[in-house]
Amino acid sequence: MRLSRYFLPILKENPKEAEIVSHRLMLRAGMIRQQSAGIYSWLPLGLRVLNKIQRIVEEEQHRAGAVQLLMPTVQSADLWRESGRYEAYGKEMLRITDRHERDMLFGPTNEEMITDIFRSSVRSYKDLPLNLYHIQWKFRDEVRPRFGVMRGREFLMKDAYSFDLDQEKAVESYNRMFVAYLRTYRRMGLTAIPMRAETGPIGGDLSHEFIVLAETGESAVYCHSDFLEKDIPGNDVDFDGDLSAIVADWTSNYAATEDVVDMAEFEASVPEDKRISARGIEVGQTFYFGTKYSEPMGATVTGPDGKDVPVHMGSYGVGVSRLLGAIIEASHDENGIIWPASVAPFHVGLVNLKPGDALTDPVCEDLYAKMEAAGIEVLYDDTDQRAGAKFAAMDVIGLPYQVIAGPRGLKDGLLEVKDRKTGEKEMLSAEATLNKLTAALTV
Amino acid sequence: MRLSRYFLPILKENPKEAEIVSHRLMLRAGMIRQQSAGIYSWLPLGLRVLNKIQRIVEEEQHRAGAVQLLMPTVQSADLWRESGRYEAYGKEMLRITDRHERDMLFGPTNEEMITDIFRSSVRSYKDLPLNLYHIQWKFRDEVRPRFGVMRGREFLMKDAYSFDLDQEKAVESYNRMFVAYLRTYRRMGLTAIPMRAETGPIGGDLSHEFIVLAETGESAVYCHSDFLEKDIPGNDVDFDGDLSAIVADWTSNYAATEDVVDMAEFEASVPEDKRISARGIEVGQTFYFGTKYSEPMGATVTGPDGKDVPVHMGSYGVGVSRLLGAIIEASHDENGIIWPASVAPFHVGLVNLKPGDALTDPVCEDLYAKMEAAGIEVLYDDTDQRAGAKFAAMDVIGLPYQVIAGPRGLKDGLLEVKDRKTGEKEMLSAEATLNKLTAALTV
Numbered sequence: 001m002r003l004s005r006y007f008l009p010i011l012k013e014n015p016k017e018a019e020i021v022s023h024r025l026m027l028r029a030g031m032i033r034q035q036s037a038g039i040y041s042w043l044p045l046g047l048r049v050l051n052k053i054q055r056i057v058e059e060e061q062h063r064a065g066a067v068q069l070l071m072p073t074v075q076s077a078d079l080w081r082e083s084g085r086y087e088a089y090g091k092e093m094l095r096i097t098d099r100h101e102r103d104m105l106f107g108p109t110n111e112e113m114i115t116d117i118f119r120s121s122v123r124s125y126k127d128l129p130l131n132l133y134h135i136q137w138k139f140r141d142e143v144r145p146r147f148g149v150m151r152g153r154e155f156l157m158k159d160a161y162s163f164d165l166d167q168e169k170a171v172e173s174y175n176r177m178f179v180a181y182l183r184t185y186r187r188m189g190l191t192a193i194p195m196r197a198e199t200g201p202i203g204g205d206l207s208h209e210f211i212v213l214a215e216t217g218e219s220a221v222y223c224h225s226d227f228l229e230k231d232i233p234g235n236d237v238d239f240d241g242d243l244s245a246i247v248a249d250w251t252s253n254y255a256a257t258e259d260v261v262d263m264a265e266f267e268a269s270v271p272e273d274k275r276i277s278a279r280g281i282e283v284g285q286t287f288y289f290g291t292k293y294s295e296p297m298g299a300t301v302t303g304p305d306g307k308d309v310p311v312h313m314g315s316y317g318v319g320v321s322r323l324l325g326a327i328i329e330a331s332h333d334e335n336g337i338i339w340p341a342s343v344a345p346f347h348v349g350l351v352n353l354k355p356g357d358a359l360t361d362p363v364c365e366d367l368y369a370k371m372e373a374a375g376i377e378v379l380y381d382d383t384d385q386r387a388g389a390k391f392a393a394m395d396v397i398g399l400p401y402q403v404i405a406g407p408r409g410l411k412d413g414l415l416e417v418k419d420r421k422t423g424e425k426e427m428l429s430a431e432a433t434l435n436k437l438t439a440a441l442t443v
Numbered sequence: 444m445r446l447s448r449y450f451l452p453i454l455k456e457n458p459k460e461a462e463i464v465s466h467r468l469m470l471r472a473g474m475i476r477q478q479s480a481g482i483y484s485w486l487p488l489g490l491r492v493l494n495k496i497q498r499i500v501e502e503e504q505h506r507a508g509a510v511q512l513l514m515p516t517v518q519s520a521d522l523w524r525e526s527g528r529y530e531a532y533g534k535e536m537l538r539i540t541d542r543h544e545r546d547m548l549f550g551p552t553n554e555e556m557i558t559d560i561f562r563s564s565v566r567s568y569k570d571l572p573l574n575l576y577h578i579q580w581k582f583r584d585e586v587r588p589r590f591g592v593m594r595g596r597e598f599l600m601k602d603a604y605s606f607d608l609d610q611e612k613a614v615e616s617y618n619r620m621f622v623a624y625l626r627t628y629r630r631m632g633l634t635a636i637p638m639r640a641e642t643g644p645i646g647g648d649l650s651h652e653f654i655v656l657a658e659t660g661e662s663a664v665y666c667h668s669d670f671l672e673k674d675i676p677g678n679d680v681d682f683d684g685d686l687s688a689i690v691a692d693w694t695s696n697y698a699a700t701e702d703v704v705d706m707a708e709f710e711a712s713v714p715e716d717k718r719i720s721a722r723g724i725e726v727g728q729t730f731y732f733g734t735k736y737s738e739p740m741g742a743t744v745t746g747p748d749g750k751d752v753p754v755h756m757g758s759y760g761v762g763v764s765r766l767l768g769a770i771i772e773a774s775h776d777e778n779g780i781i782w783p784a785s786v787a788p789f790h791v792g793l794v795n796l797k798p799g800d801a802l803t804d805p806v807c808e809d810l811y812a813k814m815e816a817a818g819i820e821v822l823y824d825d826t827d828q829r830a831g832a833k834f835a836a837m838d839v840i841g842l843p844y845q846v847i848a849g850p851r852g853l854k855d856g857l858l859e860v861k862d863r864k865t866g867e868k869e870m871l872s873a874e875a876t877l878n879k880l881t882a883a884l885t886v
Contacts, residue, residue, distance in 0.1 A: 007510050007575060009564035033560060035515055036547070041560060042513040044575075050513070067450050070485040070493070072478055072597045073516060073580055074537075074549070091542045094517075096549075099534045099584045104479070106517070106539075106549075117476060117484060121452035132450060132487075137516055137580070141542045154515045 001346070003381045007044050009033075010393045020216040022328035023148030025337050029397045031324075038145025038153030045397060046324070048345035050156065053323050054135055056187050056342065057158050064180035064239050066131040066160050071113050073137055077103035079112040082297050089201065094139045094153075106139035111293050111315055114161040118311070119299040125165045128301065128311070129173050133160030135320060149321045150281070151218070156321040162314045165303060167290065170312035174206065174288045175243040177316040179233050181210050181284055182250065184318065186232045188327055189340030192283055193227045195255040204289025204314075209257055209282045214329040217279030222266045224253035225274045257282075281326045288314040337398030338421050346379040347441045349399040351390050353406035355382050360405045363415070367403070367430050374438045395420070400441070403433055444789065446824045450487050452476075453836045463659045465771035466591030468780050472840045474767070481588025481596030488840060489767070491788035493599065496766050497578055499630050499785065500601050507623035507682050509574040509603050514556050516580055520546035522555040525740050532644065537582045537596075549582035554736050554758055557604040561754070562742040568608045571744065571754070572616050576603030578763060592764045593724070594661070599764040605757045608746060610733065613755035617649065617731045618686040620759040622676050624653050624727055625693065627761065629675045631770055632783030635726055636670045638698040647732025647757075652700055652725045657772040660722030665709045667696035668717045700725075724769045731757040780841030781864050789822040790884045792837040796849035798825050803848045806858070810846070810873050817881045838863070843884070846876055 009030040017034075018024035026032045031046030042050055058068065074096065080086035086093075086105075094106040107113070114132055122130065135158045145153050162173035178194065185192035190212050197209035211221050233246055254269045256262070257280070266275070294300065294310035303309050319326075331338045341347060348371060352364040368380045379399065381390055387406075394402050404416040414427040417436065428436065452473040460477075461467035469475045474489030485493055501511065517539065523529035529536075529548075537549040550556070557575055565573065578601045588596050605616035621637065628635035633655050640652035654664055676689055697712045699705070700723070709718070737743070737753035746752050762769075774781045784790060791814060795807040811823045822842065824833055830849075837845050847859040857870040860879065871879065 005508060005510070007512070007573060030564075033563065035556060035559075036517070036519045036545075039515045039517055039519075041515060041556070043560075044510050044512050047511060047513045065448060067448070067487050068490060069450070069487050070490045072482045072484060074479070074482055074582065074597055076479045094539065094541065096537065096539050098537065099586065102479075113478060113484070116478075117486075120476065121473075130450060139517065143542065154517055 001379050003379060004383050006379070008393075008397075009043065010396060018148065020147050020150070020329070021332060022150065022216070022325040025328055025332060025396065026148055026324065029337060032149065038142055038151070040149060040152060040154070045345045049324055049339070049343055050321060052343045052345075053188060053320055054156075057135065057184055057318055057320060060180045060184040060187070061133050061158070061160060063183075064131075064176045065129075066133045066177075066180075068134060069132055070134045071107070071110050071117075071136060073106055073139070074104050075107045075113055077105055079116055080105065083112050083293055084296065085112070085201070092140045092142065094141045107136075108138055108140045109315075109317075110134070110159055111161065111313075112297070115293045115297045115299045115313070118163055119297060122163070123302060125301045125303050129162065129164050129169060131160055131162040131173060131176070133158060133316075147216075148325055150325040152321065155319065158318040158320055160316040162316070163299075163311045164313075165301065165309070165311065167312055170288055170290070170314055171206075172243075174286060174314050175247045176239050177286055177314070178208065178247050178250070179237060179239070179243050181286065181316075181318070182232050183237075185210065185212070185283060188323065188343050190283070190327060190330060191228055193221075193223055193255050193280075194250055195221060195223065195257050196260050197257055197285060198259045199287055199289070204287045204292060206288040208251075208286050210284040210286075211255075211257065211280035212283050212326050212330060213276070213278050214281050214326065215279055216329055217281045219280060219282070220258040221256070221278055221280040222258075222261050222263070223255035223276050224270045225276050226253055227255060281322075281329060282319070283323055283326050284316070284318040286314065286316045288312075332398070335392075336396035339398045339400060341400045341441060344400050345397070346377045346399050347401065348376055348378045348437060349394045349397070349402045350378050350380045351394060351402060351404045352380070352382050353387050353390070353404065355384055357407055359407050359410040363410055363430055364405050367405075367415075367434060370434055371437065374434070375442050376437055401437055403437075444822050446822060447826050449822070451836075451840075452486065453839060461591065463590050463593070463772070464775060465593065465659070465768040468771055468775060468839065469591055469767065472780060475592065481585055481594070483592060483595060483597070488788045492767055492782070492786055493764060495786045495788075496631060496763055497599075500578065500627055500761055500763060503623045503627040503630070504576050504601070504603060507574075507619045508572075509576045509620075509623075511577060512575055513577045513579060514550070514553050514560075516549055516582070517547050518550045518556055520548055522559055523548065526555050526736055527739065528555070528644070535583045535585065537584045550579075551581055551583045552758075552760075553577070553602055554604065554756075555740070558736045558740045558742045558756070561606055562740060565606070566745060568744045568746050572605065572607050572612060574603055574605040574616060574619070576601060576759075590659075591768055593768040595764065598762065601761040601763055603759040605759070606742075606754045607756075608744065608752070608754065610755055613731055613733070613757055614649075615686070617729060617757050618690045619682050620729055620757070621651065621690050621693070622680060622682070622686050624729065624759075624761070625675050626680075628653065628655070628726060631766065631786050633726070633770060633773060634671060636666055636698050636723075637693055638664060638666065638700050639703050640700055640728060641702045642730055642732070647730045647735060649731040651694075651729050653727040653729075654700065654723035655726050655769050655773060656719070656721045657724050657769065658722055659772055660724045662723060662725070663701040664699070664721055664723035665701075665704050665706070666698035666719050667713045668719050669696055670698060724765075724772060725762070726766055726769050727759070727761040729757065729759045731755075775841070778835075779839035782841045782843060784843045784884060787843050788840070789820045789842050790844065791819055791821045791880060792840070792842040792845045793821050793823045794833050794837060794845060794847045795823070795825050796830050796833070796847065798827055800850055802850050802853040806853055806873055807848050810848075810858075810877060813877055814880065817877070818885050819880055844880055846880075
């Protein structure tokens with residue numbers, strides 16, 4: 001993408017309203033724009049990251065056997081009256097009345113609607129296990145939205161819903177999502193620790209919050225430091241096999257949020273030099289809640305014995321839009337964002353220091369074309385801004401590599417290649433630059 | 444995808460509520476499910492088609508130079524008060540009051556918000572032309588939603604917005620979208636005819652509706668039959684060049700909807716044997732409306748002469764979710780949908796007539812793996828339903844090819860390969876089947 005044809009409104013000043021670094025950097029990097037309290041437009045650079053995060057979530061959900069559909073944002077209140085949550089949900093639910101005076105709402109979650117879809121078409125235990133998920137905009141009318149996309153009102157969430165014949169099978173479904181989550185977050189460069197959690201308005205007996213440690217996290221967390229060293233299940237993990245050993249391994253050490261922590265237990269079970277007491281950001285939560293929705297809503301299947309039984313359900317959320325904030329909180333420096341390559345909006349920023357120059361133009365054009373042809377995503381700064389502004393903008397937006405083409409270096413046929421994370425710079429020929437970046441960025 | 448692990452709730456009976464064939468077939472094929480009047484869930488098969496249509500729209504918008512972002516669904520009423528449309532829009536706007544008693548709305552379109560984004564960051568004519576688009580769920584509270592996704596309340600729309608210094612440049616932007624639209628619809632197997640149109644609540648002087656002819660179309664249309672034979676601009680069309688000759692060619696013959704038709708002009712300008720008087724489905728609309736929004740909202744740039752002038756704008760919609768209905772209206776038979784390969788949910792339906800059989804299982808598994816590895820998307824029916832139900836389901840969902848593996852044919856090493864569109868069947872070896880489908884379905 002040529003910057004001269006792109007829309008990248010970089011802010012030079014730190015926006016006053018932003019209290020935490022991810023919010024500040026997303027505004028400065030021209031990724032988002034607030035439209036109302038807690039409601040954001042995703043500018044082109046932000047949307048690219050959002051889409052990449054979404055793709056990783058989709059790939060791992062698919063790998064774990066979940067099937068994607070898409071439910072609407074606006075729901076009928078009647079469904080929520082069936083489960084008893086319409087009154088219970090309180091002021092966070094955005095309630096709407098349509099032109100025919102029907103009670104509607106902007107969905108904050110979809111347990112009721114997916115249960116309705118299930119009961120309308122699934123009849124037999126032979127169609128189980130079933131795990132249906134979608135990635136859709138939700139709305140929670142937070143009393144005090146803040147921290148940018150970390151606690152917005154309109155937000156993008158992945159929510160999956162599993163249906164099984166009994167608790168034993170439901171726990172197998174739970175384990176598949178648990179393992180998928182470990183893989184999902186790691187692919188974005190994050191270590192998310194599953195912690196015992198309260199079930200809140202979703203309900204149920206078994207629940208984990210997946211927490212990324214960060215100074216600006218919203219809650220205090222307590223866990224064993226071994227979590228930071230644990231291996232993640234690889235590409236070859238068999239989702240048709242028994243995953244209970246992996247889940248047992250990832251839940252054997254103490255980890256709890258402040259809502260449920262038992263300090264005596266924490267101190268008794270974790271040696272002093274292994275205790276982490278920190279702050280954390282919740283990036284996902286898993287629930288097993290049995291027949292809480294299937295019973296009142298009549299979602300039953302005929303079992304092997306010919307009798308109808310309510311299905312056992314779980315739900316599994318990932319905060320897709322919130323993840324941008326979490327990744328930035330975990331990966332930045334004083335100059336801006338440092339994107340892991342897997343979710344970077346572009347892989348390489350190619351900076352032409354003197355557009356119109358007889359040396360820089362042909363080298364940049366040629367390298368730009370060759371990198372794109374090699375599958376490298378390039379943001380090509382072909383604008384006539386001054387060098388300092390170009391460098392600062394590239395650092396703020398945090399692409400993994402910068403390639404700087406200036407008349408001085410090119411007299412010797414050399415470009416400067418900078419690794420955004422380490423800050424290391426080297427002078428390379430155009431060919432060596434292409435080879436290095438192709439090796440680093442493509443499979 | 445193995446059907447045994449998928450979610451495809453085929454309806455055997457024709458649903459009573461569906462008045463038109465696309466609505467009927469989308470329900471029967473398990474593509475959508477109504478959640479409230481005019482509000483649908485997109486079941487897995489429907490979502491796959493929706494995503495493919497969206498990708499084509501995105502590719503052609505990108506080719507024409509438009510830059511993608513994403514605006515939220517919920518908007519502040521204050522923005523619409525600036526343009527004067529908040530009161531004017533009437534009951535089709537879904538109005539919402541949040542917990543702090545602020546007036547909000549579920550966006551039916553985004554002229555105001557994109558103008559607000561533009562004015563907040565673009566200052567100079569040097570940053571023009573600019574065309575920003577998004578693909579987002581919209582809501583229009585239709586008094587009588589019907590025809591499934593053709594006239595729903597919550598619907599997916601692509602809307603692009605162009606910004607230029609003056610009318611001449613704005614018409615160039617208009618022409619780029621005009622040509623992009625010709626290409627977009629053709630890639631989905633549709634011939635969309637640009638017709639003179641009323642501008643309605645968007646406003647402006649220059650507008651075309653892109654209309655697909657179909658018996659079940661919502662409005663009467665009148666046009667020259669030459670439109671059905673015209674060439675579409677190819678992959679090599681230069682969006683940086685002058686597109687006015689293409690637009691002139693595509694607007695030289697008479698074409699108008701009933702809202703604006705002048706029958707005397709129609710009959711005077713089109714020879715009798717070339718007159719088409721038919722019904723049509725609107726699948727997109729383009730508008731040039733000058734400074735209608737930029738003036739009241741203060742969206743100005745500094746021109747070459749140093750003076751601030753309001754920008755000239757246009758907007759360009761494509762009814763993404765509605766296109767599924769339009770494509771089905773244009774391409775079906777008495778047995779079901781006939782998808783063009785470009786938007787088909789899967790390319791091939793592989794039917795194992797006897798799962799568990801020593802002949803059919805290994806052939807199907809091997810062919811399934813090889814087709815997927817070749818980039819062919821396969822829905823593999825590995826269920827134990829009876830043959831008749833399997834055939835009927837494959838015809839209803841309308842994948843371009845069916846491959847039938849039965850014990851009888853496989854005694855001679857042969858599979859039946861059926862072309863869904865022509866109905867032609869041939870008996871081929873597994874190797875010949877793979878070669879034929881790879882040649883037909885991959886680039």
